[in-house]
Amino acid sequence: MRLFSLPRLLALALVLLPVAAAAQAPEDDADEGIGLRFNGMGRTLLQQTDLGGGLADADTVTAESQTDGEFVLDLALNAQPNSDTEVQAVIRFRNEFGGFFGAGVNVEVRELWARGVVADVIRYRVGDMDQVLTPYTLYLEEEDGVVLEPEVFRPQKEVLYYEEFYTGRNTRRLQGANLGFGLEFEQGLEELDVDAFVARLRGTNFSDTPTRLISGGRAAVSTAPLTSYGSTINLGTNLAYTFDDLESGDANTGIRNTVLTLDYDIAILDRATYDLRLFGETGVSWLTLQLDDEDEGVTDDTPIEDNDTFVEIGLQSTYKPLALTFRGQFVNVGPDFFSAAAQSKRVDYSRSLGVYNRLGNDRLERLPTLFDLTRDPELYTFRISDELMAYDPRYSNVLPYGSATPNRRGARFGIDYAPAEGAIDASLDLALLTELRGQGTTELKDFLLLRASSDVDAGQLIGINRLFDITLGLQVEDTSRGGVDVEQVDLSSLLFEAGFAFEIYNRLDVLAGTKLRTADGREYIPVFENFNDVRDFPEPFDIDDQETLLGAGLRYRFRDDVYLTVQFQHLSYSNDATPAEGVTLPPEDYSFGQIFALYSMFF
């Protein structure tokens, strides 16, 4: 592999530095008061990737290096004509690396919304909005390949998150309207909150694709302490209804997906030193494919109809002096439970990789790696899929669709250690699950998922007043199934993350980290049709691969939201699997080296 030269690195940095001009406060902090404001985001990213490893030595087709980048300016025009109204438009100026004199320059409206309060009671928002209900109704689950992201890999992830409108609060970006209000009571009930929304997920093509919408909302009540033990009750009912408007276009079939749930968080005891809570959510999903007959209009005939339920119920207790929380849950999610807005993944594995999608003289498609999950915007989406999306069992096989993963039953346990002023945050989660209905056999899979993470403020521990943060993350998954030879599944995977960030000089940080993943065994990856029906298992998925992603670099923080980082990353990938008869292994034994410089500012 070709190594990066220091002059090249410096040149990249010099290109970026002049952009580091007057940076201001981020968007959300700048919305106080009547008036007109400009804020936004600026970003410059330049990166070069080199191909190496054993595969590259024999590869006479693939280019040895790729360079790409972009210059982005999102200019937000925020106006607040009065204390009850606020509008904002974000206009994006983007120039791809290599585009000059207007070529490759895009100007587009990235975001547009208005919000306000009617009669000091009803709050509303129209246009772009971020919406979340519960993990079973409308929710953006965490992404694959991450437990606790090392700081060194976060800048690239932040780019992805920003581009895909991931807010960090598991919200989904929608375009529509939202209404809500809250009531406070003097006795008994303490608070009532109601929130409702409707949004368009896609437009019609005036032919076979109808307009798709989602609507729903949440009504939640919470009580004041009801007993001398401090008991309180929080109840919420949630609705997410995804549907096609068959009056739009010429389509004659459309989805109707309704998910109705009840969630609760009941404080049974809340004492000075400990508490005990009962929490959970239960609900039902209805899924139909509606027919729009030419003569009879929308009929009750439903060629596809799936209804199913789920339940999640748990007990949680916190020992307050030690900030220790123990949690135990029973989960039971039906095999036909379908919730489009909760089960859609962040990563779309059906997409082509943005960098070196094919390798080798045979031009075989590469499997996604941690390298891709860390930096490739082509893989990520914020869209809601109307079908269970493909998943990669190497990264997530136990709960590939998050809590709402269908066909799971079992127990989940967790321990959290999170003192308010402590230097260490740690958590440990264990899931022991099984299938409810077999896939391709009457035998059921057993799942084990262990996740542990620790975030250590080493600076506080050793008593220095500067950034010194160490993070550790671990994920272990095991999937097994008995039966005859071809039915047996035995897939184990491990993901380990370690990273540190150390401020060596005023606002100048050294970042370093690693991510290691291994997967070994056999699994069958289903291909879905008709929303959530398993159509086929194309071939056994035999894997014995490992990848190591190393990253190191410098970051200079001009301000809290303005920084420049220059990094080097290296990925090595190998696969020692013996493929089943007739199955071709994807490319193996290769490495990527990447150097990039990223300047990011929110103002």
Add this chain to the structure above:
Amino acid sequence: MPRTVSKGSASIGRTLRASRTWAGASLLLACALAFAACDHATDGIDGPFLVDRFGDFTLIEPLVASQATVDFAGGETVTFEATFNKQSTWTIVIVGQESGAVKRIEGFSREISDQNAVWDGGTTDLPFFRTEAVEATLLIDGAVLAESPPTAVEVTTPRVYPGNVVTGFEADDNANVVLGNFEFEFDLMATGPSMEIPAAEGELFYLLRSTGGPTVADPFFIGLTSIFPGAKGPTYFPVPTSIPEDLFFNAALYSFGTPNTIAVIQVGVDSNGNGVYNDGIDAVVSIIDQPVDWEGWRLFSIPFSDTIFTQEQLETIVAVRLLLISDNNGQPNPPLPVDYGVDFVTFTQGGPLEL
């Protein structure tokens, strides 16, 4: 934007203030919902069976027949059974030990049973089965399965096919079959009821064969054999229906692979109403006019709606004529012999003769 709240009515709060009761009810509700939501449809599996997709074939139960002897004429049937570990493409090949008749039953399943493998005595390839021993062999993906030995069945009476039989050319059935060797080009040593090859039905079939060779200068029309209804009734061939669309003419033709052979079969009706066939006076149609360019027996079934005959005419069928034609245009010089066989000439109602 700050969250907005407004003050609700205190009376609502008081109404809902049965707090401990409510707490208990909430707990009960949570538990009840939890139990209620645990009921799922877990029968069956998701997707295709993996064993079907990727498993190696294993025979669980070999092929067996439901009975050792069968009386097809009495309405009995034979059911075959076998079980595999996976859905497979299977074929049961039943071969008559004397007739050489072949019946193939095919399917794609993991079980052979009365749902997909019932034999009613019919045949896939002519000839028909006789009173004889048959042997059934199991093939998986087209290959004989050695682990499942052939199973034997004794046919005590063959299947009785529906329809009105003109003639099967059996020994007692040829009284009104008249050879017309007008051109003297039939090989009289061969032409006539024959056992040269297994008949399509019964013991005998009718063979038409030319002499061929240099003794005939222009052998286009070799000759004909006429079948009259005398043995079948006083005047006309009985037919199951006279409606042209419902009445089918069926005949089994045998090809020896001899080139330049054309088989023509004609049906004549009593146009002048005198109760006998009068050549040149009664109307005749060639219901089969077929180059004989295959090998073995083949069944031909033609509806009379393809002919010009009316319903009234079909009630007066007085002759069936078998013609042997040599395709003179294709013959070398000197010309080669031509021949074909014919058997089991029948009329059926509603459709072709079902094998």
